Amino acid sequence: MNSASRVFHLDVGTRPSRQPASPALSGATKRDTHSPGIVAGLLAPHPPHLIYAENHPNNEPRSRGGWEQIRWGYEAVRKRVKEIHKPDVILVHAPHWITAVGHHVNCVENPKGVSVDPIFPHLFRYHYDFKTDVELAEAIVAEGKQQGLTMSAMKHPGMRVDYATIASLHLLNPDWDIPVVSISANNNPYYFADAPLDEMEALGIATRRAIESTGRRAVLAASCSMSHLHWNVEPDLPEDMSFEHAFNDHQHRWDMKFLELVRSGRSDELRRFIPEHIEATAAETKAGSLTWMLSAIGWPRMAGTVHAYGTVIGTGNGLIEWAPEDGGVFHV
Numbered sequence: 148m149n150s151a152s153r154v155f156h157l158d159v160g161t162r163p164s165r166q167p168a169s170p171a172l173s174g175a176t177k178r179d180t181h182s183p184g185i186v187a188g189l190l191a192p193h194p195p196h197l198i199y200a201e202n203h204p205n206n207e208p209r210s211r212g213g214w215e216q217i218r219w220g221y222e223a224v225r226k227r228v229k230e231i232h233k234p235d236v237i238l239v240h241a242p243h244w245i246t247a248v249g250h251h252v253n254c255v256e257n258p259k260g261v262s263v264d265p266i267f268p269h270l271f272r273y274h275y276d277f278k279t280d281v282e283l284a285e286a287i288v289a290e291g292k293q294q295g296l297t298m299s300a301m302k303h304p305g306m307r308v309d310y311a312t313i314a315s316l317h318l319l320n321p322d323w324d325i326p327v328v329s330i331s332a333n334n335n336p337y338y339f340a341d342a343p344l345d346e347m348e349a350l351g352i353a354t355r356r357a358i359e360s361t362g363r364r365a366v367l368a369a370s371c372s373m374s375h376l377h378w379n380v381e382p383d384l385p386e387d388m389s390f391e392h393a394f395n396d397h398q399h400r401w402d403m404k405f406l407e408l409v410r411s412g413r414s415d416e417l418r419r420f421i422p423e424h425i426e427a428t429a430a431e432t433k434a435g436s437l438t439w440m441l442s443a444i445g446w447p448r449m450a451g452t453v454h455a456y457g458t459v460i461g462t463g464n465g466l467i468e469w470a471p472e473d474g475g476v477f478h479v
């Protein structure tokens with residue numbers, strides 16, 4: 148582990164339990180800051196380039212920067228996570244922890260190791276050391292089974308955590324001082340040309356029920372890009388931004404249609420549009436992460452906030468937040 152790396156060692160379950168609001172306070176404020184539930188849902192893409200560009204001590208390679216607008220968006224979201232949402236736990240569903248049989252939930256109390264992007268090992272070799280909210284992770288396994296899903300509690304401490312999980316979690320909270328639950332991608336677009344999203348709807352419902360039954364306040368992160376065609380040749384300097392732009396006009400236009408539905412709060416249309424967008428743009432949302440998250444928050448008829456949109460090696464990356472206006476939880 149890099150000696151400059153900063154990790155946290157908060158014991159899950161040692162936080163003071165949340166007290167219900169006093170009658171006087173609950174009548175005086177609309178902010179529901181005590182009820183368990185989901186306080187925010189995020190589309191939080193994981194290009195390793197963003198961390199490479201940041202020159203964070205946990206990541207070995209060094210850069211001259213790049214992809215600033217998306218990184219500034221993440222800075223804004225980090226601030227909201229810490230100062231507004233103040234979650235007990237961050238949950239992430241990521242496309243690159245691929246499981247062929249069932250949905251797996253990481254139940255290892257303290258995952259630690261080095262996460263390497265197999266495509267970009269020269270950009271991402273990240274030293275991680277974090278705490279899992281094991282009680283919630285196991286509750287998701289149980290609730291998933293109740294929903295009829297094939298579920299598995301992953302308890303192998305030596306399993307290397309994939310770079311998508313690590314990248315999104317780092318980008319949302321580089322302090323790593325909030326416990327985590329990470330969920331695998333069984334909705335497997337890398338094995339099947341067309342992966343139906345139905346199970347991701349059920350996994351979202353199971354996740355929400357587990358969060359509520361364990362009394363957590365949670366931020367959910369869908370770790371994926373939007374349009375996903377990308378260059379197969381890298382410039383000599385990976386962060387040379389003169390090479391960075393949309394893969395083509397078609398990909399850009401479809402991403403803008405997607406964002407138009409998000410920004411106008413047309414969630415019913417978005418739900419129907421996601422499979423079309425996947426087919427048109429090879430979108431990474433085909434791994435099911437976005438459908439999982441939006442199902443968990445109940446496909447709310449509210450506008451999502453687009454904190455940033457930008458391309459990374461030609462792929463479209465939207466950093467989007469859905470959160471109740473009053474700072475409370477989603478009621479589904």
Ligand SMILES: [Fe+2]
Pocket residue numbers: 193242243311372431
């Ligand atoms: Fe990816």
